[in-house]
Amino acid sequence: MPQQLIQFKESASQTAGPYVHIGCTPNFAEISGVYEEDLGTRMLIGDAKGERLTIKGRILDGTGTPLKDALVEIWQADSKGLYNSPSEMRGSSDPHFTGFGRCATDMASGEFSFETVKPGRVPFPDGRLMAPHVTFWIVARGINIGLHTRMYFSDEAGANGEDPVLARIEHRHRVDTLIGKREGDVVTFDIHLQGDNETVFFDI
Amino acid sequence: MSNRKPETGAFFQRDRAWQPDAYTPWYKTSVLRSPEKALLSLGNTLSEMTGPVFGHDLLGELDDDLIHNFAKPGESAIGPRIIVHGRILDERGKGVAGALLEFWQANAGGRYRHKKEGYVAALDPNFGGCGRTITDEDGYYSFRTIRPGPYPWPNGVNDWRPAHIHFSVFGHGFAQRLITQMYFEGDPLIPLCPIIKTISDPAAIDQLIAPLDMANTIPMDASAYKFDIVLRGRRSTMFENRMEGN
Numbered sequence: 001m002p003q004q005l006i007q008f009k010e011s012a013s014q015t016a017g018p019y020v021h022i023g024c025t026p027n028f029a030e031i032s033g034v035y036e037e038d039l040g041t042r043m044l045i046g047d048a049k050g051e052r053l054t055i056k057g058r059i060l061d062g063t064g065t066p067l068k069d070a071l072v073e074i075w076q077a078d079s080k081g082l083y084n085s086p087s088e089m090r091g092s093s094d095p096h097f098t099g100f101g102r103c104a105t106d107m108a109s110g111e112f113s114f115e116t117v118k119p120g121r122v123p124f125p126d127g128r129l130m131a132p133h134v135t136f137w138i139v140a141r142g143i144n145i146g147l148h149t150r151m152y153f154s155d156e157a158g159a160n161g162e163d164p165v166l167a168r169i170e171h172r173h174r175v176d177t178l179i180g181k182r183e184g185d186v187v188t189f190d191i192h193l194q195g196d197n198e199t200v201f202f203d204i
Numbered sequence: 205m206s207n208r209k210p211e212t213g214a215f216f217q218r219d220r221a222w223q224p225d226a227y228t229p230w231y232k233t234s235v236l237r238s239p240e241k242a243l244l245s246l247g248n249t250l251s252e253m254t255g256p257v258f259g260h261d262l263l264g265e266l267d268d269d270l271i272h273n274f275a276k277p278g279e280s281a282i283g284p285r286i287i288v289h290g291r292i293l294d295e296r297g298k299g300v301a302g303a304l305l306e307f308w309q310a311n312a313g314g315r316y317r318h319k320k321e322g323y324v325a326a327l328d329p330n331f332g333g334c335g336r337t338i339t340d341e342d343g344y345y346s347f348r349t350i351r352p353g354p355y356p357w358p359n360g361v362n363d364w365r366p367a368h369i370h371f372s373v374f375g376h377g378f379a380q381r382l383i384t385q386m387y388f389e390g391d392p393l394i395p396l397c398p399i400i401k402t403i404s405d406p407a408a409i410d411q412l413i414a415p416l417d418m419a420n421t422i423p424m425d426a427s428a429y430k431f432d433i434v435l436r437g438r439r440s441t442m443f444e445n446r447m448e449g450n
């Protein structure tokens with residue numbers, strides 16, 4: 001027998017469950033006094049560079065009902081297209097921008113919302129530029145493994161048209177499920193877990 | 205954090221046969237919350253290879269002590285005192301340094317401190333149920349808590365969750381993001397649980413069961429359970445960041 005290649009398997013995911021807020025946003029869950037502030041509450045620290053935007057939306061189940069117990073995380077580049085990450089080798093990102101946001105969906109309306117800046121363009125591995133986008137990760141009761149997707153911007157039709165990731169989507173009408181609709185400073189992005197408008201989710 | 209150069213390679217493809225499927229009708233809530241179309245497979249880009257990393261300045265003194273972090277001064281949470289410890293590794297067996305772990309759990313009676321929780325078991329006024337820590341240079345972590353109780357939940361008419369602790373883990377790249385649960389060795393509810401049954405490979409289930417670790421038990425104080433978590437490994441980039449001919 002040859003040597004073994006990989007000795008370890010990734011731990012299996014389990015649902016975040018209905019009480020994910022206790023661990024991830026305890027202040028939102030009214031468990032106060034343990035952490036000063038919930039992680040990922042503020043993406044802008046002082047004077048972040050770039051265009052200020054609000055990204056909001058809902059996550060809809062197979063009947064069109066918004067999830068009121070989900071947790072949404074986003075990760076994005078700063079206005080110049082740099083990530084706030086030790087593995088970012090192209091330069092230093094804006095010190096006033098974290099790039100990471102976390103939001104529990106509202107217990108009444110199901111809405112999530114992030115105050116952020118519009119990300120710059122980031123290169124694909126072959127050097128072509130991707131269109132500005134925000135990475136989404138969604139967990140909730142009933143979701144066995146976190147769902148990865150991306151939001152692009154409706155005011156970037158040109159860049160979206162040459163984006164190498166969007167180009168991979170075979171059924172072209174589904175591209176629209178990844179486009180956040182921008183009106184003024186607000187970008188609305190509803191995520192459909194099932195149905196005709198099911199959002200494109202990634203195995204990435 | 206260590207002086208090692210940050211790694212920048214793509215993560216190994218996720219083994220979707222080992223991971224739970226989205227649609228698992230015996231766990232009823234999954235039925236309307238599971239994507240029906242195939243996931244779009246894509247090699248990692250910078251957007252997934254990078255990820256947020258958190259510094260130790262995030263942590264408060266009692267963040268890793270659930271026995272005391274919600275308790276009134278001089279009091280403590282009720283229940284069997286335990287230490288949970290282990291390593292965050294990647295699929296190559298490398299320790300993941302600087303990984304943020306968040307954990308949450310029910311109290312010793314199986315009751316969560318949450319608005320939407322309706323189980324009759326009593327709240328413990330000295331137990332909040334959340335904690336967090338960051339791994340050291342070798343990927344090692346530990347925290348102190350009480351052993352959570354099992355609890356019934358509305359799915360079938362009489363389904364019970366085995367005792368468990370929820371874990372959320374940030375590695376070094378957003379593609380490594382993982383939420384899972386830790387179970388306790390010997391719990392007879394494990395093989396009956398619809399949520400555990402979303403995992404089809406028995407070896408993948410075993411990997412989520414923490415053994416009693418007598419060697420690390422603190423005499424007359426707290427017993428210990430060892431729980432390692434494995435995140436996706438990543439390619440070495442030695443030959444990756446150079447274009448052909450350059």
Ligand SMILES: [Fe+2]
Nearest residue numbers: 017365368370
């Ligand atoms: Fe739970």
